[in-house]
Amino acid sequence: MDVLAFLIPVSLGLGALGLGAFFWTMKSRQYEDPDGDAARILRTDYDDQPKS
Amino acid sequence: MSATEYPGAAACPGCLIAPTIARRAVEDAAADGQEIQLSLPTIHCAGCISTVENGLLNLAGVQDVRVNLTRKRATVRAAQGIEVEQIVAAVAALGYEAQPLDSATLSAGESDRAARDLAMRLGVAGFAMMNVMLLSVAVWSGATDATRDLFHWLSAAIALPTIAFSARPFFSNAFAALRVGRLNMDVPISLAVLLASGMSLFETAVHGEHAYFDAALSLTFFLLAGRYLDQRMRSVARSAAAELAAMEAPIALRLTDNGAETVRLAEVAVGDTLLVQPGAKVPVDGKVATGTSEMNRAFLTGETDPVVVGPGDEVRAGEVNLTGALHMTVTAVGADTLLHALADLVSVAEEAKSRYNSLADRAARIYAPAVHLLALAAFVLWLWVTGGDVRFALNIGVAVLIITCPCALGLAVPAVSTVASGKLFRAGILVKHSSALERLAEVDEVVFDKTGTLTLGTPKLTNADAVDDQTLAVAVALAQNSGHPRSKAILAAASGRALPQVALTDVTEHPGFGVEARWNGSVVRLGRGEWLGVDDGGTAIRIGADQAVLLQFVDSQRQGAQTLIDSLKARGLPVSLLSGDTETAVGTLAANLGITDWTAGMFPQDKIDILQAKARAGRKVLMVGDGLNDLGALSVAHVSIAPASAIEATRVGADMVLVSPDLSKIDTAIGLARSARRRILENFAVAAIYNAIAVPLAFIGLATPLAAAIAMSSSSIVVSLNALRTR
Numbered sequence: 001m002d003v004l005a006f007l008i009p010v011s012l013g014l015g016a017l018g019l020g021a022f023f024w025t026m027k028s029r030q031y032e033d034p035d036g037d038a039a040r041i042l043r044t045d046y047d048d049q050p051k052s
Numbered sequence: 053m054s055a056t057e058y059p060g061a062a063a064c065p066g067c068l069i070a071p072t073i074a075r076r077a078v079e080d081a082a083a084d085g086q087e088i089q090l091s092l093p094t095i096h097c098a099g100c101i102s103t104v105e106n107g108l109l110n111l112a113g114v115q116d117v118r119v120n121l122t123r124k125r126a127t128v129r130a131a132q133g134i135e136v137e138q139i140v141a142a143v144a145a146l147g148y149e150a151q152p153l154d155s156a157t158l159s160a161g162e163s164d165r166a167a168r169d170l171a172m173r174l175g176v177a178g179f180a181m182m183n184v185m186l187l188s189v190a191v192w193s194g195a196t197d198a199t200r201d202l203f204h205w206l207s208a209a210i211a212l213p214t215i216a217f218s219a220r221p222f223f224s225n226a227f228a229a230l231r232v233g234r235l236n237m238d239v240p241i242s243l244a245v246l247l248a249s250g251m252s253l254f255e256t257a258v259h260g261e262h263a264y265f266d267a268a269l270s271l272t273f274f275l276l277a278g279r280y281l282d283q284r285m286r287s288v289a290r291s292a293a294a295e296l297a298a299m300e301a302p303i304a305l306r307l308t309d310n311g312a313e314t315v316r317l318a319e320v321a322v323g324d325t326l327l328v329q330p331g332a333k334v335p336v337d338g339k340v341a342t343g344t345s346e347m348n349r350a351f352l353t354g355e356t357d358p359v360v361v362g363p364g365d366e367v368r369a370g371e372v373n374l375t376g377a378l379h380m381t382v383t384a385v386g387a388d389t390l391l392h393a394l395a396d397l398v399s400v401a402e403e404a405k406s407r408y409n410s411l412a413d414r415a416a417r418i419y420a421p422a423v424h425l426l427a428l429a430a431f432v433l434w435l436w437v438t439g440g441d442v443r444f445a446l447n448i449g450v451a452v453l454i455i456t457c458p459c460a461l462g463l464a465v466p467a468v469s470t471v472a473s474g475k476l477f478r479a480g481i482l483v484k485h486s487s488a489l490e491r492l493a494e495v496d497e498v499v500f501d502k503t504g505t506l507t508l509g510t511p512k513l514t515n516a517d518a519v520d521d522q523t524l525a526v527a528v529a530l531a532q533n534s535g536h537p538r539s540k541a542i543l544a545a546a547s548g549r550a551l552p553q554v555a556l557t558d559v560t561e562h563p564g565f566g567v568e569a570r571w572n573g574s575v576v577r578l579g580r581g582e583w584l585g586v587d588d589g590g591t592a593i594r595i596g597a598d599q600a601v602l603l604q605f606v607d608s609q610r611q612g613a614q615t616l617i618d619s620l621k622a623r624g625l626p627v628s629l630l631s632g633d634t635e636t637a638v639g640t641l642a643a644n645l646g647i648t649d650w651t652a653g654m655f656p657q658d659k660i661d662i663l664q665a666k667a668r669a670g671r672k673v674l675m676v677g678d679g680l681n682d683l684g685a686l687s688v689a690h691v692s693i694a695p696a697s698a699i700e701a702t703r704v705g706a707d708m709v710l711v712s713p714d715l716s717k718i719d720t721a722i723g724l725a726r727s728a729r730r731r732i733l734e735n736f737a738v739a740a741i742y743n744a745i746a747v748p749l750a751f752i753g754l755a756t757p758l759a760a761a762i763a764m765s766s767s768s769i770v771v772s773l774n775a776l777r778t779r
Contacts, residue, residue, distance in 0.1 A: 004199075004202075008206065011183075011186075012206075015179060015182075015183050018179065019175075022175045022179070023172075023175075026168060026171065026172055031168075031171070032120065032122070033120040033121055033123070034122055035121040035122040036101060036119060036120055036121030036122055039097060039101060039121055040098060040101060042098050043098045043099075043102055045102055045106075
């Protein structure tokens with residue numbers, strides 16, 4: 001069971017990574033225009049005016 | 053995106069001083085270019101975004117464009133001196149409809165922040181719940197001794213900070229309720245979460261077998277999900293309502309020595325002289341200084357026929373100027389206006405409505421004490437049975453508290469309301485008040501206003517066939533020179549007929565009377581009956597010295613009015629019509645629509661009296677109306693709906709706003725509200741059945757953490773799935 005000493009920190013670290021990513025999406029207001037973002041990614045033209 | 057849409061910390065107590073702050077923000081932004089908000093109701097695809105953004109960027113002076121497809125809005129940064137009209141015209145040239153929004157009215161700030169806050173707590177609770185669940189699976193599958201202790205400690209390390217952060221809304225609500233000596237749903241929730249984590253920590257410390265960290269976390273997660281849905285649903289409706297308000301910018305044209313200037317309403321003072329152009333709304337209460345015109349007072353009185361005003365006559369905010377330009381002297385602003393006096397009426401009604409007992413409130417009132425008593429009973433019983441084993445008895449007590457905790461109950465109402473409001477939103481109805489849907493489901497009688505509600509308030513010529521071609525041709529030629537709604541009706545009625553060409557000379561408009569011109573050497577006039585020597589108050593046309601020909605008009609019906617009345621009757625709901633208009637106008641419409649119960653010539657107070665009498669008789673009335681004269685009645689009614697064309701005060705006072713032009717959506721709304729109510733009751737039944745099975749098990753000590761986790765998740769899922777059946 002010594003492997004737990006590695007696995008537990010690794011799994012918690014991965015979880016924390018996900019949580020960090022979630023915080024980042026909230027902070028950078030990525031839930032503001034879900035429909036628009038879904039549509040924008042399918043456009044053929046280059047987005048010269050990315051959201052700041 | 054920008055400083056204007058999301059004002060910083062300063063806007064937090066913004067509800068009170070929002071207009072000032074928002075205006076300052078607008079002025080700040082104006083220093084280095086301005087920000088313009090547009091509503092784009094017709095955009096729907098990726099191509100639309102590109103077209104609008106690239107198209108507007110090509111316009112000189114436009115610095116930045118960002119389209120928000122979810123809200124169907126665009127934010128445009130443009131240099132000083134670019135007029136909103138130019139941008140609207142540019143969007144129209146690209147093939148999309150655009151409507152300027154007043155960014156001062158649109159301060160999304162507060163509710164937006166609350167939703168983000170809840171989403172953050174929900175995300176953290178979800179993350180922690182999943183991790184603790186994984187650790188718990190190991191314990192449930194038989195981890196023992198040191199491994200179990202390690203996993204319990206890890207769970208505690210994740211769960212305790214999460215609970216401190218995520219469950220804070222429940223703690224603060226529960227504390228607020230307890231401080232005034234009341235019990236709400238948050239009290240048992242907080243108690244369960246706190247006791248469960250406290251006891252689990254103790255069990256962990258003494259190498260115990262059962263820890264309820266996962267239960268405490270999933271409880272928090274599911275209940276937060278309910279809160280979040282609730283908050284989102286309300287903020288969607290609120291932002292849509294704010295958008296309606298933002299379409300009418302609160303501005304006025306003030307006359308100064310240098311001509312007319314556009315000012316914000318807040319800057320208008322008593323004694324100022326304002327210019328009201330034909331087709332514009334009167335911005336504040338005042339007296340006519342110079343000029344004659346006809347006013348459409350349908351909003352105030354329900355009359356379809358315009359009223360003539362001249363110097364010295366009073367005009368009220370909300371009236372629409374039809375024919376001539378007016379100069380008016382302001383006599384009242386802000387709190388002194390008639391509109392504001394009516395707003396007080398609305399706030400009284402709001403208070404009455406907040407006392408409405410929603411199903412969730414009633415359930416909570418039975419549930420909260422029952423949960424506490426059950427848990428306490430379990431604790432005392434086991435204390436007595438085991439002869440004083442506090443640890444064992446507390447374990448059972450906490451298990452009962454967790455099992456009975458209103459997890460499904462917390463989701464039962466928000467899940468259904470979210471589904472129903474979303475469906476209504478797509479049908480074109482905004483649910484503004486939180487309990488409006490429930491009240492709509494209880495409706496057993498419907499009362500309508502006429503002008504602007506069942507009718508559009510725009511006239512239609514009815515006797516065009518009885519007028520000979522020559523006369524009608526002259527009428528059309530005259531009508532082309534006037535912006536009066538009846539002139540437009542004449543043009544519309546004549547558009548299908550082949551008429552001889554008529555050339556008029558010396559056309560003059562006499563505001564308040566009609567249009568006059570010369571044709572073939574004789575004077576032709578189109579206008580008020582009295583002006584043409586006819587006693588009838590209607591509209592007539594006269595050629596030379598001939599007998600004047602009367603033109604008859606009716607108010608055109610709103611789309612779907614007939615369908616709505618028929619389907620309401622099919623539902624067995626009595627329908628009645630209360631109007632401030634004349635006996636003939638109301639009678640004709642009532643006969644057309646098949647409404648037998650109608651009253652004409654009603655004053656606002658009469659409408660209120662009738663609705664109050666109905667309420668005393670135990671009737672639950674749905675009132676549909678749009679005018680200021682309906683505002684009182686809308687606030688006394690059990691539930692109220694106003695069309696989006698109504699003036700702002702009425703939209704604010706009503707529980708729901710009908711954005712769709714189709715009146716028959718009201719019937720859809722009643723159907724949906726009833727379906728939603730059924731689903732909510734079913735969800736309560738699910739929760740009750742679940743408790744009936746789980747509580748006895750917990751009571752006799754069979755509820756392990758595994759059983760609690762399964763029961764809690766499954767009942768929440770069943771309730772959410774049931775909510776999706778709302779249609």
